[in-house]
Amino acid sequence: MPRVAARLRLVAAAVALCIAGATLTACSPASVGTAPEVATPPMGWNSWNHFGCSVTEADVKAAADAIASDGLRSAGYRYVNVDDCWQAPTRGRDGALRADPKRFPDGIAALAAYVHAKGLKFGIYAAPGAQTCAERYQGYPGRLGSLGHEQQDANTFASWGVDYLKYDWCAADREGVGHEQAFARMRAALNATGRPIVLSIHDKPEQPVPAWRRWVSDLSRTTPDIRDDWASIVSIVRSTLKVARLASPGFWNDPDMLEVGNGGMSDDEQRSHFALWAQLSAPLLIGSDLRTASPASLRILGARGVIRVDQDALGAAPTIIRSSSTELVLLKRLADGSSSLTITNLSASPQRFTVTGKSLGMGSGFTAEDAWTGMKSGRPSDGTDRVSVGLASHATAMYRLSPRS
Template identity: 45%
Template sequence: MRTTGALLLASIAAVGIAVLVVPAVTQSTPAAELTPVSAPARTLALTPPMGFNDWNSFGCDVSEELIKQTADYFVSSGMRDAGYRYVNIDDCWMARHRDADGRLTPDPDKFPSGIAGTADYVHSHGLKLGLYEDAGTRTCAGYPGSLGHEQLDAQTFAAWGVDYLKYDNCNNAGHKTPAQYIERYTTMADALAATGRPIVYSICEWGVHEPWTWAGNIGHLWRTTHDIKDIWSSLKSIIRRNAALSSHAGPGAWNDPDMLEIGNGGMTDAEYRTQFSLWAEMAAPLLVGTDLRRASPSTMTIYLNQDVIDVDQDPLGKQGRLVSTDHDRLVFAKPLSNGDVAVALFNGSDTTATISTSAAQAGLGAARNGYLLRDLWSRATILTTGDITATVAPHATVMYRISSTRFGT
């Protein structure tokens, strides 16, 4: 909940002050240095959100039964214990028209218990419920949008027990300028804050107006790219775009390269391990986009790799930076809270490659007796004096957690 002073700042922002200060925020300004519209915006999502979103696998075929069964599976599979918390409903959950009082209404066939009843079920499992809406007149699938209804809709979401809002950008009344985008997304941010309910706010404007330069003022995560597809070319292009934005992320403010496609069948397991590895390395939200009820053992092995999850969820909250780029071969280094560094060697090419860096390039201090490299997929350990190298298969990623503390400095 915002303090009185923060509410005043938010009210000022809603009428235009936030728009006026935008030109002072440049693309090189890290998120941690932005002047927030509301300081409590950083008290939620202190690590990247983890959970599920139905859109990639189901599109408009969403239902209360699906959401409840997914919540059940989070518990029975160990996903909840691994850190997955949010069960998020995407587009198409509502009736085609608002009710006589102007309120959004859940589709009674899809959600016979309503969103409130579904939220109660999810909460009873120790999980949180997410919901979708749009900062336009209609959602992307043509359902009622929230533009002009922000206060009423935010109050409705809070009353239903919603914990997370994904806020999309379709049918946006012809708004094209950064100022117009910021105004629309700020209006909902203020409406959510005014409810007094802690709701994680996911800004989904597809990276159109460089949200990494302003969205940290009002939300907790923001899409940096177009929608992901379950094909290698899509994954590769999104990695490239999101990799360059490491200075803009931090606790409570995350670059979001979109949902996980792991298990949907369009890529190989090596490519899926690359997505999971690099999403963790880039401190991205880990939102599962597959039908977990039918997930294969190999898919679940990826989703439940606790060593990789721990890198994503490290409380220091640093996004891994690019240490080197050589055509399609990228090296990332992510500092961790205990002094370790997570290094990812990514081979985006179509041929096997040897990829190398060093402990010094990765940001590790001198170690008298060497460094321990732990491969987070094979679990093999290597002792090195400073060289970090691996032979990496096409489209694959080798991910190490590197420590010097066990050997003295």
């Protein structure tokens, strides 16, 4: 009950805030509610990390085809999301957004229908200011942000069959837009359509995190954009750990999309990237071209034991057991009473690591199952009291630990 009461107080405060600065009738107590529940972190694909502004209808269809045919759908991947640059340079005469006619000749509604026919869900991108990020920073033509068009754009997305919206800040404050009110207006506009649409927001990733993000969004970015290199992965993980306790079923921290398959990291680094995102209960959104990803990258993306940790119903924050310039050891409680342990070698050379049951609060013994291979060590009758593993540079071991009893 205390948790429910706290949630209701947040919603009431949010409604008051929205009304105070609203210019839209959609921003009202009747239309602002709690965000659609996302019981586990969303899994899927996003176009930006690999394709950027060159994304085409064919690229998106290829991603849907690959997810449906390569076993990724059965592993839990559901969303196929088009990021920035899908838009025609200008709105229609009625003010409605339109798809770029050259790169998306069949239009977004037809593309969403294609994705839905594969048993998947469809997502799209917008921004609360006058311009999207590509328009503001990369010279993409137009002024196609949702400022002044919030309800119209939400209605358009719903009519197209959109299931997921990435709403990207893109320096909207240059037009005098307020953070809370901007995101609350789009949440209210989406609610008013009657269609359940996941709202993923990328506000300025400052810490401490403003409380309003929990009631207005389903997931919220924790850091600046990811890069396809090891330093970026480590920086993002350390930053997201600071706010890990804020995530829970229905609201997820978003450390950005996956770089697995894009070629900038070794296989060990990609495995670490994937394992650490799972340990953080992060959304798993593939950011590569699945047509050209290596077999090793596809095996990482399809690792069921790792995905099982990410999708655990408890959604608990990991505890830092040890952290230094050479290692990061995290323990995460799971819904069935077991725990997920990750041991990451941050150093540039191979190292051996030993973690005792006492340091994990499991001194009576446990069995350890390798999340990558499913191999178990320690018999249920007696268990073991430590994990010892040799790791290559930037590699991560991941185990599911079950108490002896």
